[in-house]
Amino acid sequence: MLEVALRHRFGQAGSWRASRRDGFALDLAFTAPGAGVTALFGPSGCGKSTVLAAIAGLLRPAEGRVTLDGEALLDTARGVAVPPERRRCAVVFQDARLFPHMSVETNLRYGLRRAPPGAPGPGFEEVVALLGIGPLLGRRPARLSGGERQRVALGRALLARPRLLLMDEPLAALDAARQGEVLPFLARLRATARLPILYVTHALEEVDALADRLVLLEGGRLVAAGAVEELSLRTDLPLAARRDAGAVLPCTVAGHDPHRGLTRLAFAGGELAVPLREEPVGTRARVRLRARDVAVAVTEPRGLSTQNLLPAVLAAIGEAPSPHEVFLRLQVGPSALLSRVTRDSVERLGLVPGMAVWAVLKAVSFDRAGAAPPAGGLDT
Known part of the structure; x- marks a missing residue:
């Protein structure tokens, strides 16, 4: 387990050494x-x-404690500050930071040489196969795409056999196509590498696709922490103000209908029809059901093009960021969804908690949040 408690204030604005971080204060624990x-x-x-x-040892906070599996990497109260090179925290940055004069293979083997003698972890061939970089081994970084460079940087980090993998917005510098290239490999890593990964991002789609747990920050403070599915339902958090706010639902691929272009996803409470996906039947998956895409009916709808009509119970009516809207919490069996509707709709339909309603969702409205590949893979 990783335990972090940090307090730090950067210099005061207005001094001759002022920077854009001056005056910023960090005070949090998770x-x-x-x-x-x-x-x-x-x-x-x-x-x-x-x-x-601060976790990697690249910043010494004014006050703080960082422990990994009970071992103190930092404890300012006791004067403990393990040097960065001895913390065994591998960092993957926005820019790949590969050695330009080395081939991909030599870059990877550099990471392997930095692994402590006898440290458990994946072998060279395992990492190459996991990240699909076998055809790149003879190339130099200048001949790689941005997505390929990030995969090589990730491989180098893994071969150092870290105890903790730190990823600092690794997709932020890539365009949408290259992000789509790297995300499946990160999802595969999530499912196969048995080590803690701390992933920094400001992109909610990356959280949905990769994260098991979410630590929500604002202004240097902790706002909330918990499972991604749990926090996606919290309408009291800043996440609720986003247009893509909505429930993240764990599912399993139940079947495909290529002729109709649809995939069936089973969840605790029913099934959803979504645009055709590639994962085999039985694959675990997650989808984000945006609250603004979930309509509500008080009687069973007939003659609609909409694929998904789910019987539900209106569990609660809560405030939304707009004064003219509300969030409806809908219970579909043991699963919960959110619907964002106008206050006028609540009055017109006579909606009150405890009512039986229908949740109406178009198949094309689903955001694909991610899929967990089959078990197996890296031995860490």
Whole structure:
């Protein structure tokens, strides 16, 4: 388990050495489990990368304690500050930072040479296969795409056999196509590498696709922490103000209908029809059901083009960021969804908690949040 508690204030604005960080204060504490992906999420400038730097030993905070599996990497009260090179925290930055004069293979083997003798972890061939970089081994970084460079940087980090993998917005410098190229490999890493991963991002789609746990930051403070699915339903958080706010639903691929171009996703409470996906039947998946895409009917709709009509119970009516709208919490069996509707709709339909209603969702409205590949893979 990773335990983090940090307090730090940058210099006062107005001094001759002032920078854009002067006056910023960090004061937070959180924990991350011993495996899986914990995302540090929030707007630019909220302190995400500062936290990562303090954990890696690249920043010495004014006060703080960082422990990994009970071992103190930092404890300012006791005067403990393990040097960065001895913390075994591998960092993957926005820019790949590969050695330009080395081939891909030599860059990777550099990471392997930095691994402590006898440290458990994946072998060279395993990492190459996991990241699909076999055809790139003879190339120099200048001949790689941005997505390929990030995959090589990730491979080099893994071969150093870290105890903790830190990723600082690794997709931020890539265009949408290159992000789409790298995300499946990160999802595969999440499912196969048995080590804690701390992932910094301000992109909610990356959280949905990769994270098991979410740490929400704002202005250097902790706003909330918990499972991604749990926090996606919290209408009291800043996430609720986003247009893509909505429930993240764990599902399993139940079947495909190529002729109709649809895939059936089973969840606890029913099934959803979504645009055709590639994953085999039985694959675990997640989808984001945007609250603004979930309509509500008080009687069973007939003659609609909409694929998904789910019987539900209106569990609660809550405030929305707009004074003219509300969030409806809908219970579909043991699963919960959110619907964002106008106050006028609540009055017209006579909606009150406890009512039986129908949740109406178009198949094309689903945001694909991610899929967990089959078990197996890296031995860490």
